[in-house]
Amino acid sequence: MFLRAPTEDDARGRWHEWFSDEQTTEWLAARYWPNTPEDQLEFLAASRRSRDRLVLSVVERGTDRLIGVCSLSSIDWINRYADIAVVIGEPEFRRGPVAIEIVTMLLRIGFNRLNLRVIKGGYLDCNPATRAILALFRFEEVGRFRDLVWCGGRYVDSVLVMLRRDDWLKRARAEGPG
Amino acid sequence: MEIPVESVSMDSGPLSIETWESLRHMRLLLVLEEQYGIVFGEDELSSMQDLTSIAAALRRHGVPL
Numbered sequence: 127m128f129l130r131a132p133t134e135d136d137a138r139g140r141w142h143e144w145f146s147d148e149q150t151t152e153w154l155a156a157r158y159w160p161n162t163p164e165d166q167l168e169f170l171a172a173s174r175r176s177r178d179r180l181v182l183s184v185v186e187r188g189t190d191r192l193i194g195v196c197s198l199s200s201i202d203w204i205n206r207y208a209d210i211a212v213v214i215g216e217p218e219f220r221r222g223p224v225a226i227e228i229v230t231m232l233l234r235i236g237f238n239r240l241n242l243r244v245i246k247g248g249y250l251d252c253n254p255a256t257r258a259i260l261a262l263f264r265f266e267e268v269g270r271f272r273d274l275v276w277c278g279g280r281y282v283d284s285v286l287v288m289l290r291r292d293d294w295l296k297r298a299r300a301e302g303p304g
Numbered sequence: 305m306e307i308p309v310e311s312v313s314m315d316s317g318p319l320s321i322e323t324w325e326s327l328r329h330m331r332l333l334l335v336l337e338e339q340y341g342i343v344f345g346e347d348e349l350s351s352m353q354d355l356t357s358i359a360a361a362l363r364r365h366g367v368p369l
Contacts, residue, residue: 222318222329227350234346258330262349300343 127227129182129196129235132170136183136192142166144194144215154213178202180240184214184228193219196232198240207244208236225259233263234298237291246288252277257285264297265289317354332358340367 132141144150145161173181178201184194194214201208212228214220236242247265249256265287273281305312305323318324333352337343342365344352352358359369 220326222324222326223350223353225326226330230346230350255327255330258327258334262330262334297343297349298346300345300348 127193127224127231128185128187129228129231130185132173132181132183132195134167134170136195137166137170138163140192140215141183141195144213147215149217150213150215173197180208180235182232182235184212186219191216193224194228196228198232198236198242198245201240201242206240206242207246208240208242210236210245210247220255225255226262229259229263233289233294237294237298243291244288245294246286248284248286250275250277251283251285252280260287263289264293266293312355314356314359315354320354336362340365342367 142161142163142165145154145166170181173179179197179199180201181195181197181199183192184196185191186193193216194212196210196212198208198210210229210232212225212232214225214228233245236245246268247260249260251257251270266289267285268288269286271284271286274284275282305321305328307321307323312321316324318326318329333344333349336358340362342362344361344365348361348364352361362369
């Protein structure tokens with residue numbers, strides 16, 4: 127996988143369809159409204175103008191196939207933090223280590239290139255995959271909105287998490303003894 | 305993975321085992337770190353795509369196999 131700037135072709139193509147797909151948006155806050163190519167192009171244009179949002183397309187190396195999008199948004203350049211988001215749009219890539227590879231690249235961009243101190247995020251407590259990957263990267267739970275969102279036939283917590291640069295470095299620098 | 309042990313080989317991984325989906329893969333890595341008191345590097349996490357590469361990473365961290 128590699129990350130690159132999104133294009134108009136991305137927005138008109140599968141990208142806009144993912145955000146109208148019930149399964150892909152199952153655990154996303156903005157899942158209730160259908161998405162259109164025009165909406166996606168407008169989002170792309172707004173992202174390019176934005177000073178506090180970095181959106182990147184996730185592309186399969188070798189085929190150049192667009193398989194998802196990821197972002198660092200609400201970037202606070204003064205206090206150096208941002209919100210992380212990853213969506214794997216193509217279902218066959220939601221297996222094995224693909225999500226790990228994407229999060230690894232995005233955290234490196236955030237901490238190394240953008241010089242962030244903290245990357246934060248959130249997930250619904252009915253979403254075990256996001257909980258597992260955030261735990262794997264040492265995101266720390268810092269709070270919960272109790273019973274906030276209807277998911278899977280019940281109201282579930284919205285969980286808030288954060289990863290400090292120092293905690294990220296423990297894994298980024300971890301290596302086997304040789 | 306909810307599969308018989310006999311059906312697992314060192315080449316087994318997400319591509320060859322239908323039930324080896326993303327959530328189970330991440331839980332497996334978390335359990336291994338917890339069980340052996342080790343921390344995999346970022347590049348190791350991305351490279352562990354089957355049992356052979358997982359075993360190699362464990363050996364690098366001094367886990368006897």
